[in-house]
Amino acid sequence: MKNFVVHELLYHAIIAHPDQVIVSDGKQFTFRQFYTRVVKIANSLNKQGIKKGTVIGVLDVNSHRFLEMHYACSMLGAILHTINFRLAPEQMVYSMEHAGDEWLFVSDVFVEAAKPLFSKFHNLVLMSDNRGQTFPEAQAAFHYEELLEQGEEKEPDGINDVKETDIFSIFYTTGTTGKPKGIQYQHRTIITGSIQLFHHLALHKYGARLSSRDVYMPLIPFFHIHAWGMAFFPLYLGAKLVLPGVADPSGQLALIKKEKISWMNMVPTQLQMLLDQKGFGNVKVLTGGSPFASGIAQKAQQAGINFSLIYGGSDQLATAISVVPEEVDPHTSEALEWLRVGMRPLPLVEVSLRAKDGRELPHDGKSIGAVWVRSPWLPNCYYKDPEISKVHFIDGWFRTGDLGFFSANNLLYVADREGDAIKSGGEWIPTGMLEAFISEHPAVVKVAVIPKNDERWGQRPLAIVKTSENISRKELLNLLKTKVKKGKLSKFWIPDQFIFVDEIPLTSAGKLNKKVLRERYSNAK
């Protein structure tokens, strides 16, 4: 290996861990068998004309075939478009057209839903054990397993032409507003960023520490930054990997028991659903992507779960991991609180707080600023989107769109989205922090704080709350007043109004849909 090219990870895997296994769809593949399948499909696809630069869309849950496509595309120099199946149908089509997909690989999980797409794309490959199906709608249709069988068991031609700065993949963010934004990663950036993430997790004593002895199952789908790097790191570590397919929480729990899974990644919503399953616990969990309520954190701790939060995203990869600061006793509730909110930037990553005018703000425990990030794996634009790129990719930095501050012990606290924060009487009020504090009340299931238009102050905070039982406005006010007394929030931040609702609208990515909430409530009386 001379360079950071994705498929080169396989060489180490088959030298050091040839008999380690990948479990998927009730089957088991050793790393060596996996490698053989990868070279065979790559060779076969090469014969079909797939080569350096061909863009391949893959629509699948986390499966062995999808994983194989990561490494086969790498060997061919083809660009893997991991299609975001949580996008609305027209957004999905937009993303495929925008990325320039020439082939569509679709698993039987999505074949019905994807039928309207077939006529649009020249070449279709069905990823399934079922070979009976035919697709008259598609111009050319293939069965993955048949192609694989036809492949030669040797590395495809052109494999040595793949360079670390070539594009490896493209994927699209689930934008709550506007069109999905595409991000391309080079072989080098996706590998160094992923490696940095899981190495950082290995360095810490508490939280979702990982090691080569863990058994891994990603609940984050591959289209989210290749399952937050999980497409790479079990092979890299020589660890067992279990791919969950379409398992629901009870199916996931069955897999955890059967395969002795010890390390998973998931968003807080998935964690909450698993915690509702009897018998779930004693695993390590990396979570992130949306605020993590202290109620879930406590419940997770009670279930013997060691968790860490990740701060990052499709457009910046991994930026920070929550840690227990050195000076904090790891067995206290304070440690739990730090693991929920105190983010340490990964080594090699720089985080800068910026004022509106781009000036750097001090890390003084109170100055709230826009979070800007710089790292060796940062992309330099959104794909074919110069206008929006100009707003976010500035002079080697990525403007995340988040607001945050650095605590006294130099941990980053991400307080809010820039667009979500409330400007009241000229001062910022971070809604994310308010939501975190309100969610500490045991009866609060979900909470969204949005700006309410106000004649005197411009905007004032309004809290929309979903509870598991009836509680009064007073109870929440008392909770926040305690926080004011402890110096954790300004009295001025306390919401003027609390609205109790049965349901809070979410985006397709499971985040609070503040756009809808504002339309509905910002002028509420």
Next chain:
Amino acid sequence: MKNFVVHELLYHAIIAHPDQVIVSDGKQFTFRQFYTRVVKIANSLNKQGIKKGTVIGVLDVNSHRFLEMHYACSMLGAILHTINFRLAPEQMVYSMEHAGDEWLFVSDVFVEAAKPLFSKFHNLVLMSDNRGQTFPEAQAAFHYEELLEQGEEKEPDGINDVKETDIFSIFYTTGTTGKPKGIQYQHRTIITGSIQLFHHLALHKYGARLSSRDVYMPLIPFFHIHAWGMAFFPLYLGAKLVLPGVADPSGQLALIKKEKISWMNMVPTQLQMLLDQKGFGNVKVLTGGSPFASGIAQKAQQAGINFSLIYGGSDQLATAISVVPEEVDPHTSEALEWLRVGMRPLPLVEVSLRAKDGRELPHDGKSIGAVWVRSPWLPNCYYKDPEISKVHFIDGWFRTGDLGFFSANNLLYVADREGDAIKSGGEWIPTGMLEAFISEHPAVVKVAVIPKNDERWGQRPLAIVKTSENISRKELLNLLKTKVKKGKLSKFWIPDQFIFVDEIPLTSAGKLNKKVLRERYSNAK
């Protein structure tokens, strides 16, 4: 940070860990103070004409000033020549002339010894707190602390012109034969290689596992691959670093107690000397560079030391780390044995076993072959030495000069140096393995196995043994016969002769000096 440039490590360090400390020479510097000193000396040196490409020789033990020079050279784009002070004087001069040193930085530890060098080099900087000394022998002499005081507290001009593929450092191997060989590392290769080494150590459950909470002290000097990467990783991790200066074993022990050191690196000889100190124990130790006798391993284990061995070298950086295989109970003597000899190639590293004709040999637990290595941080030549480069750097691979095999569980066992192995009746006999087995006898202090010329077989093994008490040849024969019975060695490998000696000559690097031994004993009767 857009790229892997050495001084960029500092930016993360001062954002995430500004108050963490470096202890050196009885003083303490926070990372922020350290950064300030680095930019000041860099600025001052820039004014003296040091710029991109200037080669700077530094002759010092592990000290804060030497560490500062790593980062200052990086900011200037200057090339740091970490002078190997274990070379013979004429070899040292050769290395400085060969590297093209334009400046010589020397600490008061070496100032007397280095005086003959002063007239040869244009510019001299004394690294010392003592500013009284003058050097009429040198054409231009400076005091480091004076230069530093004169420096501006801002990053030097040209800092943005330093690229990751620029040369960061050069250092020379202690060749036992011939001239020292120079190796240049780019910013990128030295950083990715070092990071990979300590990350790999973090991933394992046993041995010299490291974490961000450890306190680090390198006993490996900076001229050995920047103390095996220790010039970089405490800053990278945000961990406390203690630089030992010239401390002898009892001084080292005092530092361990005082600074609560928990992680160190050292060669086996240094470990043996520390183990002879009363009260040494309960630390993690990374060792390597020469064979590690099982007697020391047992003694280390009894002292509560968690150790790992590294396999690598100046010309390949880190290649493998010893591990306890998953299937072995970590509390057994078998686990200890694996930690001593079972090397797992680092992720991203490929190891290949080659026959004489370059053909790849199987990893079948018995085929002994030449160890070839490929990694993202491999240099592509010895500096200005095309002849010897051709022998070792072949088609992207480094031919290490070692012989080894892969055990059944895919761990690399490095059996011998190619030049040391014995060819007896057409078969290889690996002397390193024989030495390891013989050293298991509790009375064996050191052992070297060399070829003895033999009319019938060409060569036969001869063991030179130093013991702590009188033992018979018979005892050693019995030990080896047990190994034969267990299938661990071939009967044919048992030495024909054992010579008991009072002292075994070592090289300047502390390795068995087989050249001298052969001259002395290969024709012994």
